[in-house]
Amino acid sequence: MDCREAREKLLLATSDDLPSAEASELRSHLTSCAACRGEEARLADVFGRLATMKRDRMPESVRAGYWEGLSARLREEGLVRSPGGARSVARPARGISARLAGATVAAAVLVGAFLVGWFAGLFTQQEKGTEPPRAVRPDTPPPAPRADEGREREPIESAPATGWTSDFALGNGPADRGEGVYAEFVLGPEAAGENPVEYGIDEALPQDPWVASIDF
Structure with missing residues (x-):
């Protein structure tokens, strides 16, 4: 899985809608890619803020x-x-x-x-x-x-x-x-x-x- 494929799946993974096989492949990519881990953290922050906004x-x-x-x-x-x-x-x-x-x-x-x-x-x-x-x-x-x-x-x-x-x-x-x-x-x-x-x-x-x- 390359960076483009990983980032296309991050949104689904964050909302727990990614099939387990693809989630495992994504996790493997994130382990070795600091840039994509940064995007994962950014998206997690987005979802975290959703619960607190007016x-x-x-x-x-x-x-x-x-x-x-x-x-x-x-x-x-x-x-x-x-x-x-x-x-x-x-x-x-x-x-x-x-x-x-x-x-x-x-x-x-x-x-x-x-x-x-x-x-x-x-x-x-x-x-x-x-x-x-x-x-x-x-x-x-x-x-x-x-x-x-x-x-x-x-x-x-x-x-x-x-x-x-x-x-x-x-x-x-x-x-x-x-x-x-x-x-x-x-x-x-x-x-x-x-x-x-x-x-x-x-x-x-x-x-x-x-x-x-x-x-x-």
Whole structure:
């Protein structure tokens, strides 16, 4: 088993959904591969944080116009074609949200963000023995101390006139597996003296049905 195969199976292994024979093969690979052990630890941390995150929905005033803006951004980034193209953006069905009731934040913020980096850069760069480039967070006022201080986060962009900020990540799944675009969007208030609260919205769930069906 090489690194690419191992990382494709890590998510299933972490959720105890990997057949025992494949799990044994994966464990053998992890014993000799420090890079993949690091990805295993990163994914384990993701699942560990799922149980502690605040499960709130962002206000409708913040949600308004989100999907349209995201669609435009995806097209600008060249991740999808213009409306009507083979890969034009379509709003996810509300049924996805129902299947992940109570885990919207978790799916949008953590698992999605993990998969963005996973699929967008790991397959090509890790096989060459290098780490994928890390996103650089722009200068922002220092936040109040948090329990997870020091954890790497995606770039933050200001949301004008709302008092909120956003974590925004884009990425493509491997074309040969037919996976679509992943997009995550997280917002949190930054009032003086308050810790940001992370929110997720159903439109930001990963577009791959296999990912969206994971039971948290």
